[in-house]
Amino acid sequence: MSHFVGKPAPEFTAEAFVNDRTVKLGLKSLRGKWVILAFYPADFTFVCPTELGELADNYDQFRKMNTEIVSVSTDTAFVHKAWKDNSPTIKKIKYPMLADPTRTVCTAYGTLIAEDGLSQRCTVIIDPKGVVRSYDIHDNSIGRSVHEIMRRLKAAQFVEKNPGMVCPASWQPGEKTLKPGMDLVGKI
Numbered sequence: 001m002s003h004f005v006g007k008p009a010p011e012f013t014a015e016a017f018v019n020d021r022t023v024k025l026g027l028k029s030l031r032g033k034w035v036i037l038a039f040y041p042a043d044f045t046f047v048c049p050t051e052l053g054e055l056a057d058n059y060d061q062f063r064k065m066n067t068e069i070v071s072v073s074t075d076t077a078f079v080h081k082a083w084k085d086n087s088p089t090i091k092k093i094k095y096p097m098l099a100d101p102t103r104t105v106c107t108a109y110g111t112l113i114a115e116d117g118l119s120q121r122c123t124v125i126i127d128p129k130g131v132v133r134s135y136d137i138h139d140n141s142i143g144r145s146v147h148e149i150m151r152r153l154k155a156a157q158f159v160e161k162n163p164g165m166v167c168p169a170s171w172q173p174g175e176k177t178l179k180p181g182m183d184l185v186g187k188i
Helices: 047-057 059-064 077-086 104-108 146-161
Strands: 013-018 021-026 034-039 067-073 097-099 121-126 132-138
Touching: 013 077, 034 047, 034 146, 047 059, 047 067, 047 146, 059 067, 059 146, 077 097, 121 146, 132 146
Parallel strands: 034 067, 067 097
Antiparallel strands: 013 021, 013 097, 034 121, 121 132
């Protein structure tokens, strides 16, 4: 929902499964880093492991970009552990898997499907100051592209470092950017 973009990300502290143990994870503890929240419907499903596996495959690259990934579902940390113990794809995950059985985090971010008790598939990019820079939500039957998430992250990082500049459609680092102004009106 667009009412999140450009505003402080809703704070949370919740249990997370990471490195084969449970920890309390608060969004405030991630200040100074970019954060990608990857909301998904449920463990032991079909589309979700393909996305979480792609995030795991690219985790080192995200970390080099000063970015932490946190996946979020309404499952408990125990279910996250059981999934990791039983799925070769999920076994690769090194990033925190947030447990939201009370649906508090999903509710705060507007992803909860109340009648199902599950989250919609949503990606939130938060800057190091805790401000939401990108918010993308879509039907649970459609998987995300990790390459597009990374592209949006790179664009957000670029415009943060280059105030007044904008990134056009499908922009990649090294490509031409734009400086909005009257001189561009009608010329693009």
